[in-house]
Amino acid sequence: MLNYRKIKELKINIQGLSGLKKKILKKSFIGPNNKQEDFFVDIDKDSVQILALTPKQQVYLVQQFRPGSEKIELELPGGGLDPNEDIHLAASRELKEETGLISNEIIHLGSMFYSPYTTGKKHSFLALNCIEEFDLDLDDNEFLQVVVKDLKEVKELAANGNIRGIDTFFMGLEKIKTDPRTF
């Protein structure tokens, strides 16, 4: 009764001079009312996002300029997958690159599509016992600052929508409460 049947899919490429690219699908379905309905769906790559906790229950966050808000935002670390990269490897790689941390216990919490209109998923992780081991390893055009905060303070930021990665944060918090590995 809720199902749509796909009848057509068209790929649209948008290209900027600087090599900037965006790919969109135009998907056509027959809906439950037997009428055609079309949707634009962004082709996005998957990404990882990590709740990174130290043995003293401190959280590593990053500050980064974001072009949507045109503001510097406070976020859980993370980033896009490399082609064919395993999500666990991506989580430890992004953690290392963006914060210099290593963790002996990186736990997959869940995976969710970014929005109803994208092909991309965010894979959420909890990294326990994080230790600073490396210098940051950022891309040439990547500028961010690491911020360390107490878990309680981050919880308040998350509860009020003042951080990016609220879902990953609370999923990680639930895991800490319920998973014996995390004690």
Add this chain to the structure above:
Amino acid sequence: MLNYRKIKELKINIQGLSGLKKKILKKSFIGPNNKQEDFFVDIDKDSVQILALTPKQQVYLVQQFRPGSEKIELELPGGGLDPNEDIHLAASRELKEETGLISNEIIHLGSMFYSPYTTGKKHSFLALNCIEEFDLDLDDNEFLQVVVKDLKEVKELAANGNIRGIDTFFMGLEKIKTDPRTF
């Protein structure tokens, strides 16, 4: 040190035959390295999302086909703002339309950009003491099914990434714990 300065903004319109539209901005900035960097940013309208609780702590959810995943997804109710609509009014309107519920206490929890690359924000709400009062009031091309679940079950779905609206759910849960109005 993290700041970007905007030097140009270009609007791109993508149009499907069926009246389907998508608007994208190409934003050009000078970055911290004094080099130009361009980004595509989606022009999206704001939306609301509601954790709807009954006096018996049951949660109203909706099931809906989504074109990104091409699957029927379980979600917290919500939807896009009408032009110039107040976010509180939008929350009670969407709650009524999608679930038939009214609430005597609708609390704004926070507002977040959907992604780093959009102009649109999601406004999260907690609706307490929800009572079934109306029939659903859906658009001609809107097909959804209401699902009612215990709070504990929804918490488990959210903690494992098996629901859309994880951020709103946990923000609402924190509010219930800390706000005297909710007791």
